Amino acid sequence: MIPSLELEFRDRLGDEQVASDPLDLYVFGKDAGLVRGEPGLVVFPRDTADVATIMRLAGRHGVPVVPRGSGTGLAGGAVTTGPHVLLVTTRMNRIGGVDVENLCVWVQPGVINLDLSIHTTPFGLHYAPDPSSQSVCTIGGNVANNSGGPHCLAEGTTVNHVLAMEMVTPDGDIVTVGGPAPDPIGLDIRGLMVGSEGTLGIVTDVLVNLLPNPPASRTILLAFSEVQHAAATVSGIIANGLIPAALEMMDQPMTVAVERFANAGFPTEAAAVLIAEVTGHPSAVDAEAELVRRLATSHQATLIRIASDEAERKRIWLGRKSAFGAIAQMNPDYYLHDTVVPRTRLVEAIEQTYSISKRHDIPMLNVFHAGDGNLHPLMSFDGSLPGVMERVDAAGKDLIEMCVAIGGSLSGEHGIGMEKRDYMHLVFDEMDLDAQARIREALDPGGRLNPGKIVPQGSRCFDFGRPPPVGTWV
Amino acid sequence: MSWVTRHAPRADELSSCIQCGLCLPSCPTFRLTGLETASPRGRLTAMSAVAAGRPVDSRFEEIMGACLQCRACEVVCPSFVPFGRAMEGARAEIAAQTSGFTRRLRRLVTARLLRSRTAVRLGAVAASIAQSSRLDRLAPRRIRGSLAGMRSLKGRPPSIVGRTRAARGERRGVAALLAGCVMDAWFGDVHTATVELLAAAGWEVVSPRGQTCCGALAAHDGWADDTRKMASVNMAAFRGVDLVVVNSAGCGAHMKEYDHWADGGEELATRVADANDVVAEAIVDGRLPRLSASGDRVAVQDPCHLRHVQRITDQPREILAAAGLTVVEVDPNGGCCGAAGIYSLLEPDMSSRLGSSKAEQVQATGATLVASANPGCEIQLRSYLSELGHEARVAHPVELYWEALQRSERRGAVR
Amino acid sequence: MLRLRPSAAGGDLGVSLATSAREGSGLPAAAPETMEEAAGLMANLPAGGDRIRIRGGGSHRGIGYPVTSDVVISTSRLDRVVAWEPDDLTVVVEAGVLVAELEQMLASKGQTALLPEQPGTGTVGGAIATATSGWRRHRYGPIRDRVLELTLVSSDGRIVTAGGRVVKNVTGYDIPRLATGSLGAMGLIARVCLKLWPVPQASATVPVESPEEALEVAYRPLAALETREGAAVFLGGTREEVAGQAAALGAEPVPGLNWPSHPSGAVRFSVRTPPSSLRGIVDRLDPAWTYLAQFGVGEVTVAADEVGLGELDELRRRAESLGGALVMLDAPAAVVGAFDPWGTPPPSIEIQRRVVNLFDPGRRINRGILPGRI
Structure with a gap:
C-alpha cells in the first residue's frame, strides 16, 4: 500500500517533498513527549494544493494522515499510531501582509510563533499566545492544541486569536471557515478546529488577530515563605478587580533549579515565587503595580521587586521561561505534565502533588500559570533505570486523578493526544464521549486524520431513542 | 552494526x-x-x-x-x-x-596537506596563479567561488613561523601566535597586525617552529586519529608560553577543546585565547588606545565558532569601536554564512544559499567595510558580496584596528 | 410525569415573528424543571408530533428561517444558579436564568459575565444560543470566549456535557464554542459554566466626535459606540487609568457606563464587516433608520420601520464582499418571505449539516432555522 502511495507522492509532489528512508522514519517517529511511533512515509507540502493532493492520494490508498509542525508537542499528538503518512508543515511558513487597520494577518501553519511576533513588531503589534516553546512551536501546532502561555491569563488562548482558517478536509476539499468580520453565520467550525489536534482537518492558512503592544508594563517579582500566601495573593489580586497580563508561580524546588540555570535573581529560600505582570495604558500600570504590592504585603511577601528597566524585566521572564531548561540537565528524562484545577484549589493541588511525588519517589518541580489554575509538574528521572517508567506512569495517573477529583480537567494547553486519551472517561461519561465521537464522525467519518488521538476507542456507542421517522431528512 | x-x-x-x-x-x-x-x-x-x-x-x-x-x-x-x-x-x-576516492581525497587535504607548510604555500601559489591568469574559470563552480573570495598573495609577508617580537612597555609575558595553515599562507597581514598589537600591549610574541595546523578541519571531517596527532604536535610546540593566541575563530575554538583530542589537552586549552579577546582586553585596560571616530561604518559578522563556541561577541565590537569605526549589526541571530570549513565544497547548494543570504544582509546595512574574524567566513563573504556586486572590503577586526592605529600614529592624533 | 401546558405569553427563541404569531394561538408547550425532565419529554414525544421549538426569553425570536413545530419547550423553569465560585471567576447557571438577574447577582461581588448590557427579558441560554455578545467585547472578546462548559439535551434524550469548569482547558473538542450560536439545533442548551471578569474599579463614558479617531488614542477601551444621537467611548480600569485615558481623549468623562438603548423598529438587522470597513457601511444606511455601531468590532445593528428589499440587498452584497454578513434579527412576515434572513451560506455548510444531523438525529429541534436551512 505505502510503496505505491510513495511513488504517487514522489510523482505529484517531487522527491524533495517525500522522505521514506528507514532512518528518516525513525527520526520523525517522535515529538518532544515520551511516546514513539514511526510513520510509514513523511511528506513536506509547500502549499494548500499539496496538502489537498496528499489527502486525496492517501485517502484513495486508505492510509491515515497525521499532521506535524515543529514536533514540540508533549502529548504525542503528532506521533503516528501506525505506518501512516506524516504531513510536516514546516515548509508552509509564509506570513502574509499585515492588515494594520483590522489588526490581523494570514499565516501558514508552519510559521514559528515567535517569528510572527518579530514580524509584526515594526507595526507595534504582537500575537498574544506565547507558549514557553514559542521560539520553536508553530502556529499550526498552536491551533491544534489551543496553546496558551503565561500571557493568556488576560488575553486568552489561541482560540481567542484565530479569526478564520483555510483547511483541507479528509476528502481533500479546501474549505475556509470563519472570516475577518465578527460572528460569521452558522456554526463556529473555526472554533471547533482549534484544539482538535489535527483530527478534523489539516489547517493550511490561519487568519490571526494581532494586539497592539501595550504602551506600558510593570513586572513584579514576589516571594513568599508559604505557598498559601502566594496563592492568597493571587486570589486577592483578582478579587480586587485586576486581571494581570500574567500571574506565574514557581515552587521552591523549581526556583532553585531555575536560579542555578538562569541566574534570574530569584530568591531560592522562598517557598513560592510569583511573577505578576500588568500591562496597559501608562496611567494604569503604576496604580496596578501598587495594588499588587499592597496585596503582596498584606499576605506577608518576603520580597517585592518591581523590575526597574526592560533588562530586568527580560531577566525575570528569561528565568520563568527557563523552567523547562533548568530541569533538562538534572536527569536524562523529564515528563512535563499539564493539568488544570479551579484556581481556589491550587494550594491543595500543590500539596497533593508533593505527596504523589513522595509516594512514587519521582522528583517533581512545579511551575504554574497560577492565574488560571494551570499546573505543570515537571518530573525528572532516568527512564533507563529499572522500574522508573512504571513509577512515572503511576505518578502521572495519580496527578490526573487528583486534579479531576478536586474539580479540574485533564489538560490546560498541551492537548489530549495519546497521552491522556484513555483518561477521558475521568471527566466525561459515556454519553459525553459519544458526543465527542460524533464530532469526529461528522468531520472525519473515515477516520483518515490522526487516528487514535483524543477520543478513546469505542466511544461512539449511543444511539438510543427511536430510529428517525420514515422520510426524515437526515 | x-x-x-x-x-x-x-x-x-x-x-x-x-x-x-x-x-x-x-x-x-x-x-x-x-x-x-x-x-x-x-x-x-x-x-x-x-x-x-x-x-x-x-x-x-x-x-x-x-x-x-x-x-x-x-x-x-x-x-x-x-x-x-x-x-x-x-x-x-x-x-x-x-571508503572511496572522495573520502581519501578529503583526508589527504584536511589531515595531511594542511599539516605541511610547503604544501599549503604551493597551493596558495597555484591558486594565485589560477586567479590572476583567469584559469579559475575552468574550475568547478564550487571551487571557483572560493578562489574568488581569496585574498591576493601580492605583497603578503612571509611565514610568521620562527619569528619573534619583543614586548613594548610593561611586560605581560610570552604569547605564542598560532601560525595556522591557511592563515599563514594567505593572511599574513592579519598575523602582522596581531603580532604588533600584542607587542604593543606588552606581550613578547613568538611563533614557535614545530607547530602545525590546529586540526579543526580534520576533526570536523572525522579524521580523529590525525586530529589527535596534530593536537599532540601543537601541545609540544606551545609548551612553556603564557598564552597561545589564535586569530582564526575556527582554530581557536578547536584548540580550546584540545581536552577531547590529547591527554593533558585541557592544560593547553586554558592557555588558548582568541586575538579579539586579548586585544579588546588591552583596549579596556588602556594599554592600547581608543582612536577618534572616523565616521566610517563597519558591518560585523560573527564567525560561528567565535560566537557560539568561544562565546565572544562584545570584543570585536569593542575593538572596532576603538578603531574609530561605527559598528553596524548584520544579523541579530548570528546565523552561519555557510563557509563552515570545507562545507562550501561538499554541500555547495546549502552553502551558497546561506552565503547569498548573508551577503544580502551585509548589503542591506549599506556598509562597505565588513569585519570577520575567521578566514573561511572572510572568503565566503567576499565571494558572495562580489557576486551581488556589492563593493566591500572584508577584513579581520584586529587588522582594521591596527591600520587605524598606524594612521593615527602617523597623524599623531591619539586621544 | 410532566404536564403539557398551553403556551404562555412571551417570545420564542429562534422563531420568526410570522410563525410565533401562529404559535401564540395554542401550540402545546412545556417548561421542564430539570435537564432530565427535558430529556424525557423530548425523547418521548409522539411520532408525527415531535418537532420541537425551544423558547427562552423571547428577545431573539426573529432570527433565522421560520420554523414549523409541534411543541414548545420553554427554559423558563431551568432557572437555577447551580454554582458560583467568585474566587475562581466561574458561575454555573441553567439556561433559563435571566441575564439581568444573573448580572445583578454577580455585581454584588464585583463580577460580571459580560453578557449583553441591555438584556430586556433575555435569558443566558438565549444569549448563548444566538451568540449575542455584550458591547464590552471590544475589550473582552465575544461571548464564545466565555462559555467554559456546556450541557446539551438532545432530542433523543441524551444529556451531553463538554468543556469543563476551569478557565483554561483543552480536553476534547470545543463543543461549548460550537453550540454557542447553534440556535438550539445541536440540542437544548440547558446549563453552562461561564468565565467571569471582575468589574473594574472605575468606569466612564466619554462622548467623542469620531469613534475611529478615539480608538487610535485610547488603549483598548471597553467599547466605542455610535448612534444617531452621537458617539462615545466606554472606559474601565483603575481610577488612574480611566482618568488618564479620558484626559487623552480630550473630553469631559461622565462617570459610569451610560449604555445606549437598542435601536428599535419593525425590522432589525445586523451588518458585520471587518472593523475598518464599518464606517463605509454606516455611511450607506438610510437616514430614516436608527443604528448602533460597534467600532473596533465591526458590527452595526440597524432598526427601521420600513426597508426596501433593494437597499437590504445592496448592503448585504457589500458586507459579504468584505467577508462579512447581513443577518436579519427581526422582520415582519412580508420581509421574511422575500429576503433571506442569513444570506449566502458559508463554505463549511456541509460540515455544519453533518454536525447538526449527528447531534440531533431526525432534526427535530428548530429544524431548518440555520443557514443552509439546516
Whole structure:
C-alpha cells in the first residue's frame, strides 16, 4: 500500500517533498513527549494544493494522515499510531501582509510563533499566545492544541486569536471557515478546529488577530515563605478587580533549579515565587503595580521587586521561561505534565502533588500559570533505570486523578493526544464521549486524520431513542 | 552494526538530549529545509538510532554531512548537549566505516596537506596563479567561488613561523601566535597586525617552529586519529608560553577543546585565547588606545565558532569601536554564512544559499567595510558580496584596528 | 410525569415573528424543571408530533428561517444558579436564568459575565444560543470566549456535557464554542459554566466626535459606540487609568457606563464587516433608520420601520464582499418571505449539516432555522 502511495507522492509532489528512508522514519517517529511511533512515509507540502493532493492520494490508498509542525508537542499528538503518512508543515511558513487597520494577518501553519511576533513588531503589534516553546512551536501546532502561555491569563488562548482558517478536509476539499468580520453565520467550525489536534482537518492558512503592544508594563517579582500566601495573593489580586497580563508561580524546588540555570535573581529560600505582570495604558500600570504590592504585603511577601528597566524585566521572564531548561540537565528524562484545577484549589493541588511525588519517589518541580489554575509538574528521572517508567506512569495517573477529583480537567494547553486519551472517561461519561465521537464522525467519518488521538476507542456507542421517522431528512 | 571507534558519540552525550526541540530554529539548515533530519535534534536522534544498532549507511552520512557544525544549537540548548563533540564523533564513525576516492581525497587535504607548510604555500601559489591568469574559470563552480573570495598573495609577508617580537612597555609575558595553515599562507597581514598589537600591549610574541595546523578541519571531517596527532604536535610546540593566541575563530575554538583530542589537552586549552579577546582586553585596560571616530561604518559578522563556541561577541565590537569605526549589526541571530570549513565544497547548494543570504544582509546595512574574524567566513563573504556586486572590503577586526592605529600614529592624533 | 401546558405569553427563541404569531394561538408547550425532565419529554414525544421549538426569553425570536413545530419547550423553569465560585471567576447557571438577574447577582461581588448590557427579558441560554455578545467585547472578546462548559439535551434524550469548569482547558473538542450560536439545533442548551471578569474599579463614558479617531488614542477601551444621537467611548480600569485615558481623549468623562438603548423598529438587522470597513457601511444606511455601531468590532445593528428589499440587498452584497454578513434579527412576515434572513451560506455548510444531523438525529429541534436551512 505505502510503496505505491510513495511513488504517487514522489510523482505529484517531487522527491524533495517525500522522505521514506528507514532512518528518516525513525527520526520523525517522535515529538518532544515520551511516546514513539514511526510513520510509514513523511511528506513536506509547500502549499494548500499539496496538502489537498496528499489527502486525496492517501485517502484513495486508505492510509491515515497525521499532521506535524515543529514536533514540540508533549502529548504525542503528532506521533503516528501506525505506518501512516506524516504531513510536516514546516515548509508552509509564509506570513502574509499585515492588515494594520483590522489588526490581523494570514499565516501558514508552519510559521514559528515567535517569528510572527518579530514580524509584526515594526507595526507595534504582537500575537498574544506565547507558549514557553514559542521560539520553536508553530502556529499550526498552536491551533491544534489551543496553546496558551503565561500571557493568556488576560488575553486568552489561541482560540481567542484565530479569526478564520483555510483547511483541507479528509476528502481533500479546501474549505475556509470563519472570516475577518465578527460572528460569521452558522456554526463556529473555526472554533471547533482549534484544539482538535489535527483530527478534523489539516489547517493550511490561519487568519490571526494581532494586539497592539501595550504602551506600558510593570513586572513584579514576589516571594513568599508559604505557598498559601502566594496563592492568597493571587486570589486577592483578582478579587480586587485586576486581571494581570500574567500571574506565574514557581515552587521552591523549581526556583532553585531555575536560579542555578538562569541566574534570574530569584530568591531560592522562598517557598513560592510569583511573577505578576500588568500591562496597559501608562496611567494604569503604576496604580496596578501598587495594588499588587499592597496585596503582596498584606499576605506577608518576603520580597517585592518591581523590575526597574526592560533588562530586568527580560531577566525575570528569561528565568520563568527557563523552567523547562533548568530541569533538562538534572536527569536524562523529564515528563512535563499539564493539568488544570479551579484556581481556589491550587494550594491543595500543590500539596497533593508533593505527596504523589513522595509516594512514587519521582522528583517533581512545579511551575504554574497560577492565574488560571494551570499546573505543570515537571518530573525528572532516568527512564533507563529499572522500574522508573512504571513509577512515572503511576505518578502521572495519580496527578490526573487528583486534579479531576478536586474539580479540574485533564489538560490546560498541551492537548489530549495519546497521552491522556484513555483518561477521558475521568471527566466525561459515556454519553459525553459519544458526543465527542460524533464530532469526529461528522468531520472525519473515515477516520483518515490522526487516528487514535483524543477520543478513546469505542466511544461512539449511543444511539438510543427511536430510529428517525420514515422520510426524515437526515 | 553501530559504532566501531572509540571516538563515537558517547551514550551520555546522546542521552543528554531531552528532545525538547528548542534547538530547531537556531539551526541554519533546519531553517532552510524545514526538515527534522536537518536539525540538531534530528541528527542526535539519528545518532541514537545508530547507537541502538542501525548501520552507518549512506543516508546517515548524508544527514550528518548536511550539518555545518556551526554549533548555534549549543547556545540555546537547555541541557547543554555537547552537540559539536557528538557530531565530530559521528563524522569519525563515518570516516572509519566508509571508503572511496572522495573520502581519501578529503583526508589527504584536511589531515595531511594542511599539516605541511610547503604544501599549503604551493597551493596558495597555484591558486594565485589560477586567479590572476583567469584559469579559475575552468574550475568547478564550487571551487571557483572560493578562489574568488581569496585574498591576493601580492605583497603578503612571509611565514610568521620562527619569528619573534619583543614586548613594548610593561611586560605581560610570552604569547605564542598560532601560525595556522591557511592563515599563514594567505593572511599574513592579519598575523602582522596581531603580532604588533600584542607587542604593543606588552606581550613578547613568538611563533614557535614545530607547530602545525590546529586540526579543526580534520576533526570536523572525522579524521580523529590525525586530529589527535596534530593536537599532540601543537601541545609540544606551545609548551612553556603564557598564552597561545589564535586569530582564526575556527582554530581557536578547536584548540580550546584540545581536552577531547590529547591527554593533558585541557592544560593547553586554558592557555588558548582568541586575538579579539586579548586585544579588546588591552583596549579596556588602556594599554592600547581608543582612536577618534572616523565616521566610517563597519558591518560585523560573527564567525560561528567565535560566537557560539568561544562565546565572544562584545570584543570585536569593542575593538572596532576603538578603531574609530561605527559598528553596524548584520544579523541579530548570528546565523552561519555557510563557509563552515570545507562545507562550501561538499554541500555547495546549502552553502551558497546561506552565503547569498548573508551577503544580502551585509548589503542591506549599506556598509562597505565588513569585519570577520575567521578566514573561511572572510572568503565566503567576499565571494558572495562580489557576486551581488556589492563593493566591500572584508577584513579581520584586529587588522582594521591596527591600520587605524598606524594612521593615527602617523597623524599623531591619539586621544 | 410532566404536564403539557398551553403556551404562555412571551417570545420564542429562534422563531420568526410570522410563525410565533401562529404559535401564540395554542401550540402545546412545556417548561421542564430539570435537564432530565427535558430529556424525557423530548425523547418521548409522539411520532408525527415531535418537532420541537425551544423558547427562552423571547428577545431573539426573529432570527433565522421560520420554523414549523409541534411543541414548545420553554427554559423558563431551568432557572437555577447551580454554582458560583467568585474566587475562581466561574458561575454555573441553567439556561433559563435571566441575564439581568444573573448580572445583578454577580455585581454584588464585583463580577460580571459580560453578557449583553441591555438584556430586556433575555435569558443566558438565549444569549448563548444566538451568540449575542455584550458591547464590552471590544475589550473582552465575544461571548464564545466565555462559555467554559456546556450541557446539551438532545432530542433523543441524551444529556451531553463538554468543556469543563476551569478557565483554561483543552480536553476534547470545543463543543461549548460550537453550540454557542447553534440556535438550539445541536440540542437544548440547558446549563453552562461561564468565565467571569471582575468589574473594574472605575468606569466612564466619554462622548467623542469620531469613534475611529478615539480608538487610535485610547488603549483598548471597553467599547466605542455610535448612534444617531452621537458617539462615545466606554472606559474601565483603575481610577488612574480611566482618568488618564479620558484626559487623552480630550473630553469631559461622565462617570459610569451610560449604555445606549437598542435601536428599535419593525425590522432589525445586523451588518458585520471587518472593523475598518464599518464606517463605509454606516455611511450607506438610510437616514430614516436608527443604528448602533460597534467600532473596533465591526458590527452595526440597524432598526427601521420600513426597508426596501433593494437597499437590504445592496448592503448585504457589500458586507459579504468584505467577508462579512447581513443577518436579519427581526422582520415582519412580508420581509421574511422575500429576503433571506442569513444570506449566502458559508463554505463549511456541509460540515455544519453533518454536525447538526449527528447531534440531533431526525432534526427535530428548530429544524431548518440555520443557514443552509439546516
